Amino acid sequence: MRIIELNETSKKNILENLLKRSPNQYEAYANIVDQIIKDVRNNGDKALFSYTKEFDKADINEANIKVTEEEIKKAYQQVDNKLLEILRKAKKSIEEYHTKQKQNSWFDASKEGIILGQKVTPIEKVGVYVPGGKAAYLSTVLMDVIPAKVAGVDRIVMVTPPDTKGEVYAGTLVAASEAGVTEIYKVGGAQAIAALAFGTKSIPKVDKIVGPGNIYVALAKKAVYGHVSIDSIAGPSEILILADETANPRYVAADLLSQAEHDELASSILVTTSRKLAEEVSTEINKFLESLSRRDIIKKSLDNYGYLLLAKNMDEAIEVTNEIASEHLEIMTKDPFMDMTRIKNAGAIFIGEYSSEPLGDYMAGPNHTLPTNGTAKFFSPLSVDDFIKKSSIISYTKEALEKVHKDIEAFALSEGLSAHANSIAVRFDENYSN
Amino acid sequence: MRIIELNETSKKNILENLLKRSPNQYEAYANIVDQIIKDVRNNGDKALFSYTKEFDKADINEANIKVTEEEIKKAYQQVDNKLLEILRKAKKSIEEYHTKQKQNSWFDASKEGIILGQKVTPIEKVGVYVPGGKAAYLSTVLMDVIPAKVAGVDRIVMVTPPDTKGEVYAGTLVAASEAGVTEIYKVGGAQAIAALAFGTKSIPKVDKIVGPGNIYVALAKKAVYGHVSIDSIAGPSEILILADETANPRYVAADLLSQAEHDELASSILVTTSRKLAEEVSTEINKFLESLSRRDIIKKSLDNYGYLLLAKNMDEAIEVTNEIASEHLEIMTKDPFMDMTRIKNAGAIFIGEYSSEPLGDYMAGPNHTLPTNGTAKFFSPLSVDDFIKKSSIISYTKEALEKVHKDIEAFALSEGLSAHANSIAVRFDENYSN
Numbered sequence: 001m002r003i004i005e006l007n008e009t010s011k012k013n014i015l016e017n018l019l020k021r022s023p024n025q026y027e028a029y030a031n032i033v034d035q036i037i038k039d040v041r042n043n044g045d046k047a048l049f050s051y052t053k054e055f056d057k058a059d060i061n062e063a064n065i066k067v068t069e070e071e072i073k074k075a076y077q078q079v080d081n082k083l084l085e086i087l088r089k090a091k092k093s094i095e096e097y098h099t100k101q102k103q104n105s106w107f108d109a110s111k112e113g114i115i116l117g118q119k120v121t122p123i124e125k126v127g128v129y130v131p132g133g134k135a136a137y138l139s140t141v142l143m144d145v146i147p148a149k150v151a152g153v154d155r156i157v158m159v160t161p162p163d164t165k166g167e168v169y170a171g172t173l174v175a176a177s178e179a180g181v182t183e184i185y186k187v188g189g190a191q192a193i194a195a196l197a198f199g200t201k202s203i204p205k206v207d208k209i210v211g212p213g214n215i216y217v218a219l220a221k222k223a224v225y226g227h228v229s230i231d232s233i234a235g236p237s238e239i240l241i242l243a244d245e246t247a248n249p250r251y252v253a254a255d256l257l258s259q260a261e262h263d264e265l266a267s268s269i270l271v272t273t274s275r276k277l278a279e280e281v282s283t284e285i286n287k288f289l290e291s292l293s294r295r296d297i298i299k300k301s302l303d304n305y306g307y308l309l310l311a312k313n314m315d316e317a318i319e320v321t322n323e324i325a326s327e328h329l330e331i332m333t334k335d336p337f338m339d340m341t342r343i344k345n346a347g348a349i350f351i352g353e354y355s356s357e358p359l360g361d362y363m364a365g366p367n368h369t370l371p372t373n374g375t376a377k378f379f380s381p382l383s384v385d386d387f388i389k390k391s392s393i394i395s396y397t398k399e400a401l402e403k404v405h406k407d408i409e410a411f412a413l414s415e416g417l418s419a420h421a422n423s424i425a426v427r428f429d430e431n432y433s434n
Numbered sequence: 435m436r437i438i439e440l441n442e443t444s445k446k447n448i449l450e451n452l453l454k455r456s457p458n459q460y461e462a463y464a465n466i467v468d469q470i471i472k473d474v475r476n477n478g479d480k481a482l483f484s485y486t487k488e489f490d491k492a493d494i495n496e497a498n499i500k501v502t503e504e505e506i507k508k509a510y511q512q513v514d515n516k517l518l519e520i521l522r523k524a525k526k527s528i529e530e531y532h533t534k535q536k537q538n539s540w541f542d543a544s545k546e547g548i549i550l551g552q553k554v555t556p557i558e559k560v561g562v563y564v565p566g567g568k569a570a571y572l573s574t575v576l577m578d579v580i581p582a583k584v585a586g587v588d589r590i591v592m593v594t595p596p597d598t599k600g601e602v603y604a605g606t607l608v609a610a611s612e613a614g615v616t617e618i619y620k621v622g623g624a625q626a627i628a629a630l631a632f633g634t635k636s637i638p639k640v641d642k643i644v645g646p647g648n649i650y651v652a653l654a655k656k657a658v659y660g661h662v663s664i665d666s667i668a669g670p671s672e673i674l675i676l677a678d679e680t681a682n683p684r685y686v687a688a689d690l691l692s693q694a695e696h697d698e699l700a701s702s703i704l705v706t707t708s709r710k711l712a713e714e715v716s717t718e719i720n721k722f723l724e725s726l727s728r729r730d731i732i733k734k735s736l737d738n739y740g741y742l743l744l745a746k747n748m749d750e751a752i753e754v755t756n757e758i759a760s761e762h763l764e765i766m767t768k769d770p771f772m773d774m775t776r777i778k779n780a781g782a783i784f785i786g787e788y789s790s791e792p793l794g795d796y797m798a799g800p801n802h803t804l805p806t807n808g809t810a811k812f813f814s815p816l817s818v819d820d821f822i823k824k825s826s827i828i829s830y831t832k833e834a835l836e837k838v839h840k841d842i843e844a845f846a847l848s849e850g851l852s853a854h855a856n857s858i859a860v861r862f863d864e865n866y867s868n
Contacts (some may be wrong), residue, residue: 024660083848086841097550100542108534115785116531116799121778123812138849171848207812222660226458226667229812233660250860258857293852329825336829343825344555351549351829354861358854359830362845363838365550366826378557378641378663380824390814391763391777392800395770395785396793404797407520411796414517414605415572418727420792423692426684427788 001256001285003278003308006271006320014307015323015374021236021265021305022373023218033190033219040194045201051191056132058162060186065202067168067184075173083171087138087178090362094142097365098150101384107393113400117393122152123229125204126387127196128181129211130172132161132188139361141175143368143382144211149180151387156181157206159196161188188213190220197224210382212369231386232379235372236265238305239357240326240346242317242339245274247332251353252277253284255330258358260301261294267305269324271317278308318342325376328357345376402428435690435719437712437742440705440754448741449757449808455670455699455739456807457652467624467653474628479635485625490566492596494620499636501602501618509607517605521572521612524796528576531799532584535818541827547834551827556586557663559638560821561630562615563645564606566595566622573795575609577802577816578645583614585821590615591640593630595622622647624654631658644816646803665816669807670699672739673791674760674780676751676773679708681766685787686711687718689764692792694735695728701739703758705751712742752776759810762791779810836862 004010019025039047045062052060076084107117128144130137141158148156158181160168168186176184185203187195192203193213199205209221210231221230239259241252256268272278285302289295311317318339321329325345333339336351343349347370348360361368371379405424412420438444453459473481479496486494510518541551562578564571575592582590592615594602602620610618619637621629626637627647633639643655644665655664673693675686690702706712719736723729745751752773755763759779767773770785777783781804782794795802805813839858846854 022660080848082844086845089838089841090845097542100540101552106534108531114798118535118800118817119774119777119783124778139845225659226456226656226809229809251857254853254857254860258851258853261851261853288853288856292856293850298853340553340827343553344558345823346825348826348828349553351827352831354832354835355828355830356835356857356861358842358846358851358857359835359838360826360828361842361854363842364548364828364830366552366828370826371823375660375663376823376825378823381826383552383824385819389779389805389810389812390817391780391810392782392794392804392815393774393785394782394789394794394798394800396789396798397786398788401788401790401793404523404793407523408792408795408797410516411520411524411573412792414514416727417692417695417792419688419692419695419722419732420795422722422726423685423688423790423792426688427790 001282001302001306001308003282003310005310006316011320011323018267018305018324019373021267023215023233023235026215026219029215030219033216033223036190037194037220037223040191040200041198048187048191048195048200048202051189052187055189056161057164058166060162060166062202064166065185065187067173067186072173072177075170078170079174084174087175090139091142091146091178093363093365094146095150098147098384102150103385103388113397115393115395119391119393120388121391122154123207123387123389124153125155125157125206126153127206127209128156128158129192129209129213129217130158130160131213132163132169138171138175139368140212141172142179145176145179145181147367147382147384148387151384153387156183157196157204158184159187159192160184162186190216193217193220193224197228210386231369231382232371232375236267237262238267238326238372239328239330240269240271240321240324241330241332242321243270243272243277243332244314244334245277246334247277248353249277249280250284251356252281252332253288255356256281256306257285257288257292257298259328260298260306261292264297264300265305266301268302269306269326270308271311271321272309273311273314273317275310278310281308325374327370327372327376328360330355330357347371347376347381398427435716435736435740435742437716437744439744440746440750445754445757452701452739452758453807455701457649457667457669460649460653463649464653467650467657470624471628471654471657474625474634475632482621482625482629482634482636485623486621489623490595491598492600492620494596494600496636498600499619499621501607501620506607506611509604512604513608518608521609524573525576525580525612527797527799528580529584532581532818536584537819537822547831549827549829553825553827554822555825556588557641557821557823558587559589559591559640560587561640561643562590562592563626563643563647563651564592564594565647566597566603572605572609573802574646575606576613579610579613579615581801581816581818582821585818587821590617591630591638592618593621593626594618596620624650627651627654627658631662644820665803665820666805666809666813670701671696672701672760672806673762673764674703674705674755674758675764675766676755677704677706677711677766678748678768679711680768681711682787683711683714684718685790686715686766687722689790690715690740691719691722691726691732693762694732694740695726698731698734699739700735702736703740703760704742705745705755706743707745707748707751709744712744715742759808761804761806761810762794764789764791781805781810781815832861
């Protein structure tokens, strides 16, 4: 893996290179996606079934689009019991963590005659997209569904593309069932997102759509944003490890590799103050590499988006860490908790040498749906907050309003809004007429 | 104003008619907006200045784009002292309310050797769009800036279009200064949004863009979403009043009118169980109308998007209220607090007959930037939460990881990810090699 010294030029080049991975770079596909959305919006199920035939090579119709109880039962028979047990452990810790995120409604009644507050209400209907294909997404199902359940979402509608036999991967069905989802439809891609956003005869319209997908799914989510809400536009995965000379190069190497195996666009970066560590990590990576099943993907990912970056000191190391704003950040330094206090931008922060990133993927409890590609500067991990919305509460008595009514009227008139002033004034002057 | 009895058909027609007001209906302008964004992205200031010349008829360049301290001083001389006093009162209550929204970082250390948590960090750089033109937006400035300040945003960059003389409305500058904004640029429209999203020589790139604007601004915000975050896509304003026979028809009429004066696309709706109330409200509206300065706008708004809706009973009234999901909801019923508990979807809820909507626009404290056009089903009022983001915190000791390491490895292998399994295993087996 290449070792690069940080300076203004190398930093700029690296940041630009990393952004090439963004779904924002694929706007060329936007036209196709817009066409699919329009078609589903206008022609409903007909368009949906026809795209499923075209893209997934599956015959789906009104009668078989919804996963049946029998199919779920059958799926359970196909899933290893040991795995089911682990899935249930994972579910438990994900539930525990997310329950702590629950916000209460609150009110403030500290002023006589005035109640102000914030009412928290779950979103009523949520769509969860689960990718299909050969890969398994058991953990994704848990991570997307459990926060919605904890928030109190009434109706969770899952969509996932079928295989050519019109079947859904057994693991997905079992994970969905364990998470409490009962409504699953065999449809994927941009057409599934369009169906969730606008509704068809078979698929109910939802209020928000969450879940990862390919570039068509990502662009479709962006296109329907505003009609419905979405979680975020997911990009390829990434890790940044911030380490000093105290870090174990073998652990660093193994963790960089684990991220690189996701896909060729994944990015694995070490930022360190120690050249010795960088060199040892490079050696360890080569030692591991040949024995890993996904080494071809890993090699491409490391060649294109992998870096061992040398910083002059910890200040510079932390600065570039904040600029990259990585989805996953591991801190393996002398004093990792104190260094964490200087981190402004990261999706999830793994502290200390035993907090390896895959711990967060499956088992620890915090959500693994995280902001990618620098968006940790402004986006957050998927959370219970994504499945609620707030309403402000305002209540004044006559006496309380009377104290401010002249101010409000004057403010309204200053903005040229006489009907606003009127609506306050009529409450204090029986004969008021602006 | 028309009185309509609620039934499935009338409800469907009304909901469809209201959606015609959505910015989502104006996708025809999207191409122009995309072109402007591309141009600013590629040509920076040059494009920015040229669009400002074209659309705002103002000569803006590197030397005069930034508002100077002298200009702010001059603005103070033009603003009425009484108004300034009211502005400061409003600022105080807005600050008080939003301070209550502040979320703490938290951690859970209840299990030996495990720390899980959620770190809250302010977004670093935020852009605030303030519309220009003849209307004044003093309250908008306060509502957009104060939550960002409370959240701890480091750098707030305001943009607002200049008049033909290259000047910015004095009220906007004074409100900005009172709210603590020191960096204001004279640029508006889609070109301003593009500049904030990608940066130009004169305008810094920000992480998030908030604030209302015309259709070009709304579409530009949607287009740059993903590159940066945005607050929401604002549509025209609306009010729904839920009232029974106990409501004062004069107050109901005045409040419906106050919303209708915003613009021709504004919507004012009464949902009531009392035909008598609906008829009296209609009469009162006609009485007020002729004396209001913006009656032409009001008439068009009421004709196109105003309704007095008759529900058979409170259940039906509340159901349609939740389906419309209004930006502003006033409840004027016998027991308005209890009826509030049944409201699922609304931006701000005004309870009781003295909680007139303009109270919330200026003075009460809760934010007046609210989800419009049915988006209260999934969006929330602008809040301190819009200006922070969260990072998950995960830290395990060796002993804690050891208890789950076999489960994580098995789960990873079940998803076909051997490098994930490897990264955990190497920590427990010196010679591990997958």
